[in-house]
Amino acid sequence: MSAPVTIPGTREQCAALDAVDPLAPFRKEFTLPANGVYLDGNSLGVLPVRTPEVVRRTVEEEWGRDLITSWNKHGWTELPYTLGDRIAPLVGAGAGEVVVCDSVSVNLFKLLTAALRMRPGRRTVLGERDTFPTDLYIAEGVTGLFEGGSSVLMPSVDDLDAYLDEGVAAVVLSHVDYRTGRLLDMAEITARVHRAGALMIWDVCHSVGAVPIELTACDVDFAVGCTYKYLNAGPCAPAFLYAAPRHHAVAEQPLTGWFGHAEPFAFDSGYRPAEGIGRFLTSFPSLLALSGLRATLEIWEQVDLREVRAKSLALTGLFIEQAQGLDVVTPRRPEERGSQVAIRHPDGFPVVQAMIERGVIGDFRAPDLIRFGFTPLYVSYTEVWDAAAALREVLASGEWRAERFNRRGAVT
Amino acid sequence: MSAPVTIPGTREQCAALDAVDPLAPFRKEFTLPANGVYLDGNSLGVLPVRTPEVVRRTVEEEWGRDLITSWNKHGWTELPYTLGDRIAPLVGAGAGEVVVCDSVSVNLFKLLTAALRMRPGRRTVLGERDTFPTDLYIAEGVTGLFEGGSSVLMPSVDDLDAYLDEGVAAVVLSHVDYRTGRLLDMAEITARVHRAGALMIWDVCHSVGAVPIELTACDVDFAVGCTYKYLNAGPCAPAFLYAAPRHHAVAEQPLTGWFGHAEPFAFDSGYRPAEGIGRFLTSFPSLLALSGLRATLEIWEQVDLREVRAKSLALTGLFIEQAQGLDVVTPRRPEERGSQVAIRHPDGFPVVQAMIERGVIGDFRAPDLIRFGFTPLYVSYTEVWDAAAALREVLASGEWRAERFNRRGAVT
Structure with a gap:
């Protein structure tokens, strides 16, 4: 490092x-821009040369020609998992620990709700005041659903110890600050949060693909990340979500859509969550959107x-x-x-x-x-x-x- | 009709x-399939001939060439609204009443939560036992967040009167049953639900593009729908959401991501919902996914x-x-x-x-x-x-x- x-x-x-x-x-x-220097890949990554052809195949051959048979023939059903497994090495996670779905905001909503349920005596979500706002807005949205819940904003992570009291269920921090570019010490902070009895959720949107990340080694509980910045999967491409295996059996996320069901195609009327990381799925991501991620991960596998x-x-x-x-x-x-x-x-x-x-x-x-x-x-x-x-x-x-x-x- | x-x-x-x-x-x-008859457009609509070129332009010209300038140059920022306005005539709604975002499941989660908050004395969400399961699973997920909340399943909508008691906050029904193809009387049922003091949420996934829908005329409160069946926007394309204007100022949905903020680019640390339908947005849909919808709506405008x-x-x-x-x-x-x-x-x-x-x-x-x-x-x-x-x-x-x-x- x-x-x-x-x-x-x-x-x-x-x-x-x-x-x-x-x-x-x-x-x-x-x-790349013909006459310019693109220094905004931290906002929107550029188009990989190979992507248009992968998108074209997805559109014309998978959707257009093979239609519903693509669910099996082209492995559509497995994509949230297989793409998650391909992202896992970029965040120091193992197979079956990362899943591709929804947006960063929606995934954070799932994880924060699960975290509050895992810490029933605690009702506070702690974040940094100047972090990327959607994380704070989602924390507001989640804590508003819990009696006595509140989203507390520290002036800075440097004040963490002063805020880490027994009411804190979960801490949400951005690994790299979207404004200043400050990188936090994931291992040290996660350990400190754990010592205080809280769960640690990292937002790695601004670090994945730019900084080696070690979610497993840092004992992180949950993480969310996007794929449209350094990973170059395309504008507003699907996000990913990490959950430590120790939480798979107990985490209860509330966005219980049919793709998080143990048997989506049994069409049961009652919800029964899938084993493992699958329980964090809600619905299926757009296949066109996923095609951009499929393409760029071919590059990342060589990096x-x-x-x-x-x-x-x-x-x-x-x-x-x-x-x-x-x-x-x-x-x-x-x-x-x-x-x-x-x-x-x-x-x-x-x-x-x-x-x-x-x-x-x-x-x-x-x-x-x-x-x-x-x-x-x-x-x-x-x-x-x-x-x-x-x-x-x-x-x-x-x-x-x-x-x-x-x-x-x-x-x- | x-x-x-x-x-x-x-x-x-x-x-x-x-x-x-x-x-x-x-x-x-x-x-269309070269040697066959495709009778599965109610599951996945076929590829419009014009779509590959629209997708290609989105990928190569908007993302690839124009990069972040596309947010303004190609109207990206407005797409959830402009595409919603183009869907509105298909569901009998007006401009500013439909927004394109997320999935059907995620959108239903937002609306059901808002509905339960709008009926504080009532804690039941009522649905049909054999409706498309994700709606029921989401109802379970939402009611699980409310003290005393419960998701109640009727054997059939024919039993509605027996179940419509004073505890029912919202009724969720599929306009067309995904199994039997039965079409419900939207006006009559909505009126009945309203007389019982509950809110009516319609899932129009299996009717939009196949059956004229009159959300405004039927006095519907909320609706969700998909774009990948009869509308042919592509596999798992973004969904849409309708909210009656009378509810815009009071509905509080919990997935408060930054694109639902009154000023997303002010980067405030506190959430303040947008006026109007915008408050139902969470994050931004994939631009690749939206390109399929942009293409197919050009056809629907002629239908x-x-x-x-x-x-x-x-x-x-x-x-x-x-x-x-x-x-x-x-x-x-x-x-x-x-x-x-x-x-x-x-x-x-x-x-x-x-x-x-x-x-x-x-x-x-x-x-x-x-x-x-x-x-x-x-x-x-x-x-x-x-x-x-x-x-x-x-x-x-x-x-x-x-x-x-x-x-x-x-x-x-």
């Missing part, structure tokens, strides 16, 4: 690193996540060094950093627009954060060097003050 | 009806549902007449019939397999039902005539007794 990171100091050194980059061969697997992590740290380290003098809010210590860099700027919105005009695609998060995501499979050292130079030029020139950059409405 | 239905009595009459069928031009819009209904009744009536002597469980009265015909047979499974070998694709529902769905946009009178003949021959010959037809495992 903590291999020494080489930070290039010149554009030539960047080019030299690109020339020996073990991940460089993956770049050709992706469709060494240690190489991803090493390059990610080098790219983010490079950008931070080249952004000296700016208000970088991303931790400088490698072990506290995910794969993005955020810079605070009161006029972040027009600055991002001016960068996009220069071909460097980052994004803006209200109220004042400029974010750049670094996806090691398709971003080069040279590109990061050039992006940092562009940012310095945009800020020095004041070109972002042009009226055309100040029109709101962009969703990035 | 109740135009006189002409039932052809000979294959020649079928051909004559096909020749003047006002819906015949739609047949070329669909990819007159009265013509669909007239042909549907003629096709089902023809099949029932030609199936005389068999145990047809589908109502013979047109006003009680959806767009499928079910036949009870103790060896239904192998009979269906033998029919498939003859090129007639229907399906089997445990324990003993053979189902044939009739989709007026792409099934012809002649095909139905031939399918009925094939069924008579399969049963008369006993060919279904062959060992190869008795291997289980098919999911249809």
Whole structure:
């Protein structure tokens, strides 16, 4: 995890690193903007070159030609499980511990409800105030269903001990903060939460595919993650859910749809949950949506996540060094950093627009954060060097003050 | 709605009806099995001819080329609403009353929870014992979250009055029974449920696109429906949800994800529901999944549902007449019939397999039902005539007794 990171100091050194980059061969697997640097893979991953053909086959051959026979002929019935098993190595989990279904929000709802039921004497869900809001909204939604339930927001995870009282049933944290890019210590925090008698649920949306994750080794109870950022499965592609095997027999999630039934095709009138991870299923994900995930996982099966992590740290380290003098809010210590860099700027919105005009695609998060995501499979050292130079030029020139950059409405 | 239905009595009459069928031009819009008759559109609708290109554009141009700019450039942010507005005419609803999101099960969970909260003195959800099971399982899941909540199953909707007591908060019924094809009187039942002080939630999965639906005129409170059967949006395509405008301000659904927030991109830490139908959103549907719906709705905008209904009744009536002597469980009265015909047979499974070998694709529902769905946009009178003949021959010959037809495992 903590291999020494080489930070290039010149554009030539960047080019030299690109020339020996073990991940460089993956770049050709992706469709990249013709004249630009895409530093927004932490929001929406790019299209893998192989995906259109996999989608086409799913549409024309599986749906169009084979119709209902595809449930067996093309393994549709098993996809939530088989795709989950293929994601498992990316999060340090075993077979039968990850399932692909629904969205991050819906899956978190299932897990939080199950967690509150597993801690009947405790009614609080604890989260960070500035984490990705949907997790907090869902915690509100779940605790609102329990007498005395409440969703409590810490100012920061650094206040965890002060908040971890005997009322806390579950803690929900984002492994990497969507704004700052701060990476949390999953093992240490999980252990601390467990010592306080609570369950630990990790949201790995901003780390999966960018940071090696060890759910089993960290003794995590539950996790949720998305597949449309670093995994490149397509816009709003289906999410995944992890549950530690020790909880499979006892967790009771309330979204008891027919695909979570022990025998979906028995058409019983009463619900009886499936054994194992299957009980967390509700309904079946869209096959078109799943086709994007099927395609990109073919790439991920060839990736060494240690190489991803090493390059990610080098790219983010490079950008931070080249952004000296700016208000970088991303931790400088490698072990506290995910794969993005955020810079605070009161006029972040027009600055991002001016960068996009220069071909460097980052994004803006209200109220004042400029974010750049670094996806090691398709971003080069040279590109990061050039992006940092562009940012310095945009800020020095004041070109972002042009009226055309100040029109709101962009969703990035 | 109740135009006189002409039932052809000979294959020649079928051909004559096909020749003047006002819906015949739609047949070329669909990819149909080369040598067969597809009578399973009530399970999975076929692929529209135009869909692969719409999907390709979504994948290659919107995702691949335009990336995050597609949120605005291609109207992604509005799709749950704009697609909902395009479905609205198919269910007799107005703009801003239907939203596309999640699955039928997840949407029913939202609506049932909201309904129980709207009737605080009542804790029962009432359903039919033999309705599509996921609705019952979700009712179990929801009522399990409420103190004293219970999901009560009537033997049949014919027993409704006996079960409609003061404890009933909501009644959930399928507009068309997935097994028998029985169509319920939406207006009359909704009124009866309202007189008892309960809310009425209709599942229109098996009627939308086959039967004209009048949610507004019938004073319905809530409805859920799928898009992958008669609407042909693709396997497990996103579902839709209807809520009567009178409930928008008061309904509180618990799956409070960020896309249901009044300002998703303000990234507030506290949840504040959107005005109107938007509060029923949780997260964003897969754009690949939505592309199938975008494509097929282009067809539906040209369809007159009265013509669909007239042909549907003629096709089902023809099949029932030609199936005389068999145990047809589908109502013979047109006003009680959806767009499928079910036949009870103790060896239904192998009979269906033998029919498939003859090129007639229907399906089997445990324990003993053979189902044939009739989709007026792409099934012809002649095909139905031939399918009925094939069924008579399969049963008369006993060919279904062959060992190869008795291997289980098919999911249809």
